[in-house]
Amino acid sequence: MKWTAGFLVPLAVSLAGISAQAQITVTKPIPSVATIRVDAGKAAGTVIPRTIFGSFLEPIGNSTYNGLWAGLLENPSLEAGMWDAPHVAEMLKAHPDLARASQLGLPLPWEPLTAGQGNRYEPVYGNAANSWRSLVVIGIPGQPVGIRQEIYSPVERTLSYKGSLYARHISGPAGLTVSLRMRNSAEVLASAHIDAASTDWTKYSFTLELPQGRLHRLAPADFAVEVQGELTRRGSSIC
Amino acid sequence: MRNHEVVPVADMTGIMEFAGIWKARGQVFGAPGYYVFKMYATAHATRPVRVETNGGSYSVKRGVTRLPDIENAPYLDVVAALDKSGDRLTLFCVNRSLHTDIPADVSVDGFASTGTAKVQTLAAAYLSEGNDEVDPHRVTPVDSVDKVEAGKVHHTFPHASVTVITLDRSAQ
Secondary structure, three states: OOOOOHHHHHHHHHHHOOOOOOEEEEEEOOOOOEEEEEEEEEEOOOOOOHHHHOOOOOOOOOOOEOOOEOOOOOOOOOOOOOOOHHHHHHHHHHOOHHHHHHHOOOOOOOEEOOOOOOOOEEEEEOOOOOOOEEEEEEOEOOEOEEEEEEEEOOOOOOOEEEEEEEEEEEEOOOEEEEEEEEOOOOOEEEEEEEEOOOOOOEEEEEEEEOOOOOOOOOOEEEEEEEEOOOOOOOEEEEO | OOOOOOOOOOOOOOOEOOOOEEEEOOEEEEOHHHHHHHHHHOOOOOEEEEEEEEOOEEEEEOOOOOOOOEEEEEOEEEEEEEOOOOOEEEEEEEEOOOOOOEEEEEEEEOOOEEEEEEEEEEOOOOOOOOOOOOOOOOOOOEEEEEEOEOOEEEEEEOOOEEEEEEEEEOOO
16 A cells, blocks of 8 residues: 655645656756755744644544444444445455355355355344344254354454354354354364343353464454354344 | 645545555554654644745646646745744654755754754655555654754755654753
């Protein structure tokens, strides 16, 4: 990512936007030793207001969510329609596996916990704790079922991550496990078990502590939510 | 700063992303423009004073659409301002030359300074250099100190650089 210093703009803009016709002419050569004379006893204009260094924040990219509001997940509320078609195309180009995940009913950029997992998901509209949609996840006895998302952790400055999720138990075993794993691997780096027994939407908080030195800076990992459950009619709803 | 009476905000880009603070692969980093903004914004220099420079100049014809012609732009451009109390004088110096480091003799009248000037310089080998998640600190301000003798400082401004020189009033 290349940026020019903002205060060099006049020349930088001239050169950055240069066409074949632009001309730069030296009107006075740079001397071998330049001179700068400051007379602090003579004012040169009115007081500069501090507000000249005001700024603004635009809800674009990672500016607000996952920026000012520190976070690791994209689309944590499992919504649909978050991105327009060109952005979706970019996401699929960067992560082709998301196409199959989408076919299984998972919102972008969530993926099934294990590759080859069948359709264990059902998006539900109008029944969620804090958003428009929730996701029913139907477990299989003895098999890991859940969802995961690729994340990048700022391990160079913290190994401790706090999170929360809303869940509603439907049937079967009520346990959920949230974890941080090596990317595309079953190797768990940190995990927390949640007893999500409530049949009402309930917020559950957790903390994940990464072990020192296991995940390197700039290396991707998976954040995963795994349900316990049995075939059909049983599962958990997450939003 | 020089045009503050007609320009109410110095930087119209968002503080996050654009010319500000970025995040990629979990690594937060600032664009060089962010550091320039920070150098200026934290200087608290509000009372501009007179400055004359003699560092050469250039003109542009048929440049970018919004500002096609620029006459006699100084290579070494300096704005100087006192803080609210008048006890600190700050020089904001831009060397617009892409290739030439400019040595300069700085003389200050009307302000009895201590014997040292604090200097912060933002520069890189090439104007196109920036920061990213791999090297988040590739282009960041570098602190140094210059000696002040009888109100004079000698400093070499690197090409394509932004430098902030701070002088504190002597207690005498």
